[in-house]
Amino acid sequence: MEGVKNIISEVRSHFPALETSMNGRRLVYLDNAATTQKSREVLEFISGAMVNKNANVHRSMYALSDLATEAYEAAREKVRSFINAPERENIIFTSGTTASINLVASSFCQAFLKEGDAVLIEADSHHSNIVPWQLAAQRAGATIKVLPIDGSGNLSTNLVESLLTPEVKIVALTQVSNVLGVENSIAEIIEKAHKRGIPVLVDGAQGIVHSKVDVQKMDCDFYAFSAHKIYGATGVGILYGKRDWLEKMPPYMGGGDMVETVTYQKTTYAPLPLKFEAGTPNFTGAASLLPALETAEFLREGEVGDVLKKEERKIVSFMMEKLSQIPDIEIYGTPDDLEKKHPIFSFNVKGVNAGDLAQILDKMGVAVRSGLMCAEPLINSFGATSALRASFAPYNTLEEADYFVQCLQRALQMLK
Amino acid sequence: MATIKEIEAQIIEEFSIFDNWMDKYQYIIDLGKSLPVIEESAKTDENLIKGCQSRVWLNCKEEEGLLYFSADSDAIITKGIISLLIRVYNGQSPKDILDSDLSFIESIGLKENLSPTRANGLLSMIKQIKYYALAFSEKEN
Numbered sequence: 001m002e003g004v005k006n007i008i009s010e011v012r013s014h015f016p017a018l019e020t021s022m023n024g025r026r027l028v029y030l031d032n033a034a035t036t037q038k039s040r041e042v043l044e045f046i047s048g049a050m051v052n053k054n055a056n057v058h059r060s061m062y063a064l065s066d067l068a069t070e071a072y073e074a075a076r077e078k079v080r081s082f083i084n085a086p087e088r089e090n091i092i093f094t095s096g097t098t099a100s101i102n103l104v105a106s107s108f109c110q111a112f113l114k115e116g117d118a119v120l121i122e123a124d125s126h127h128s129n130i131v132p133w134q135l136a137a138q139r140a141g142a143t144i145k146v147l148p149i150d151g152s153g154n155l156s157t158n159l160v161e162s163l164l165t166p167e168v169k170i171v172a173l174t175q176v177s178n179v180l181g182v183e184n185s186i187a188e189i190i191e192k193a194h195k196r197g198i199p200v201l202v203d204g205a206q207g208i209v210h211s212k213v214d215v216q217k218m219d220c221d222f223y224a225f226s227a228h229k230i231y232g233a234t235g236v237g238i239l240y241g242k243r244d245w246l247e248k249m250p251p252y253m254g255g256g257d258m259v260e261t262v263t264y265q266k267t268t269y270a271p272l273p274l275k276f277e278a279g280t281p282n283f284t285g286a287a288s289l290l291p292a293l294e295t296a297e298f299l300r301e302g303e304v305g306d307v308l309k310k311e312e313r314k315i316v317s318f319m320m321e322k323l324s325q326i327p328d329i330e331i332y333g334t335p336d337d338l339e340k341k342h343p344i345f346s347f348n349v350k351g352v353n354a355g356d357l358a359q360i361l362d363k364m365g366v367a368v369r370s371g372l373m374c375a376e377p378l379i380n381s382f383g384a385t386s387a388l389r390a391s392f393a394p395y396n397t398l399e400e401a402d403y404f405v406q407c408l409q410r411a412l413q414m415l416k
Numbered sequence: 417m418a419t420i421k422e423i424e425a426q427i428i429e430e431f432s433i434f435d436n437w438m439d440k441y442q443y444i445i446d447l448g449k450s451l452p453v454i455e456e457s458a459k460t461d462e463n464l465i466k467g468c469q470s471r472v473w474l475n476c477k478e479e480e481g482l483l484y485f486s487a488d489s490d491a492i493i494t495k496g497i498i499s500l501l502i503r504v505y506n507g508q509s510p511k512d513i514l515d516s517d518l519s520f521i522e523s524i525g526l527k528e529n530l531s532p533t534r535a536n537g538l539l540s541m542i543k544q545i546k547y548y549a550l551a552f553s554e555k556e557n
Contacts, residue, residue, distance in 0.1 A: 023437075353491035355470045355536055356445075359529075360493075363437050385471065385490065414442055415492060 007307045008397055014039045015395055025365025028400050033178050033206055033344050033391035034369055035228045039295040042231055042288050049284050057283045058257055071287035078290045084214040085240050089272040092239040093286045097205040098128040100224035100239035104201050105132035107249040115141035118167040123149045124177035127374040129203045133172055153180040153333035160189050164196055171200045175207025179375045180333030181344025190219055205229055210342045215240050232292030233285030246272050253278040299394040308394045312343055315392055315401045319345050322405045332382060343392035352415050354388040360411035366404055420512055423504045424520035431524040448496030454488040465540045470494050472537035476548040482507050494536050497529055505545060510553035
């Protein structure tokens with residue numbers, strides 16, 4: 001028991017933000033699905049790189065630029081191995097999950113989505129996995145089809161067959177919804193889509209944080225995630241794509257670094273991955289993915305990984321039990337098998353506004369999200385106009401979950 | 417009729433008795449609960465100010481050159497602050513409303529509620545009150 005406590009406090013000491021105060025209380029940060037706190041290793045890397053590796057990448061014939069380029073490409077290699085992509089050419093740096101999905105929606109659909117075609121998306125998608133497809137569909141004269149979820153927040157995979165009609169040219173899935181926290185059965189859908197030759201994009205923004213991802217095993221055609229949700233810098237995203245698709249897709253943005261030769265009339269494009277990396281990237285931020293993913297590995301491997309996984313499972317059981325005891329509560333995402341539940345808890349208490357709750361909790365030092373959570377169609381489908389969400393990272397503790405529940409009960413007393 | 421400044425001073429005085437946030441928020445919450453609810457007929461889409469966090473309805477009437485507001489929100493803290501705003505603005509002239517700066521909200525320690533990032537509709541509501549005042553003051557001229 002003492003050993004477990006020591007490991008958890010050792011883990012927490014890597015994240016300076018966890019030691020800060022808010023409104024005169026120790027910060028209990030439970031908005032990790034929005035962004036995670038950064039590890040000391042990431043912070044030190046960024047400030048060091050700003051001094052010792054700050055020159056534009058892929059451009060120049062001097063040593064400092066080489067150092068910057070090496071750091072940027074080392075991070076690409078780290079991402080490749082982290083998700084087990086076959087080659088570095090599969091890894092494209094973008095500005096975030098949103099940009100990664102927009103890249104595919106724009107470029108893939110320009111080449112492969114025609115009038116009368118359709119895109120299949122999920123009912124529990126984040127806006128960033130809805131709106132880019134709507135834009136692409138409007139441009140092409142195509143339609144959007146939606147795979148529904150059931151009352152517990154599980155994808156209705158039994159309907160996939162009937163929705164995968166010949167018009168569907170791409171499927172956009174969500175590994176774990178940012179509202180429901182339920183691990184979706186994407187393997188089954190990917191297999192069915194592939195049988196019909198339809199490629200699949202997976203939004204992994206939440207999924208990558210709590211589970212090991214192997215894109216080859218998953219066999220998705222595209223996988224998108226953000227650095228800032230996995231301890232890295234903001235403004236950096238990753239798009240993994242299968243080489244065949246990336247080769248066939250036209251460039252998304254034009255500019256420097258994505259070209260081979262340019263005349264005023266015609267340009268030939270740089271080979272992958274630079275074909276999709278126009279302009280100066282956030283190279284310091286991208287390079288910080290190396291220490292960020294090392295932090296992620298530190299939190300999920302070996303003895304530390306075992307301890308934190310057990311703590312996470314305890315947090316999930318504790319939260320689901322305590323929340324369900326609150327009168328008039330409606331919890332969103334309640335799978336029978338709690339192994340499928342990530343530590344993301346969204347709910348409403350009847351007669352209480354989620355924003356009011358979040359404000360009172362803030363006064364108690366607890367940072368949680370309230371509102372539509374960029375998933376308006378999903379929240380509206382519950383008959384709600386907002387919800388409260390507490391989302392945990394591996395560095396959060398059962399003790400914090402307990403404090404959250406106590407604060408929630410006090411806030412409800414004030415508001416009811 | 418007290419002026420906007422006088423009512424603001426009264427509110428600051430009332431809030432000075434609270435020495436912790438919890439009592440202050442409890443007071444705001446109670447104010448929110450006691451705010452007379454806007455008549456259903458005025459809860460129209462036209463009167464709706466939509467934020468990500470909460471929704472606010474605001475209705476304005478003019479009587480003999482003075483403005484009267486009624487409002488509602490689905491968030492009780494927002495509603496409590498609205499009741500303070502209505503107390504300050506009700507029965508005032510469009511010109512006085514346009515000239516007001518609402519510094520009392522900062523004085524009583526509720527400034528964060530007006531932050532644009534909170535998206536609770538309050539800031540838009542104040543803007544809407546000023547639009548009404550502007551519209552009526554132009555009508556008068």
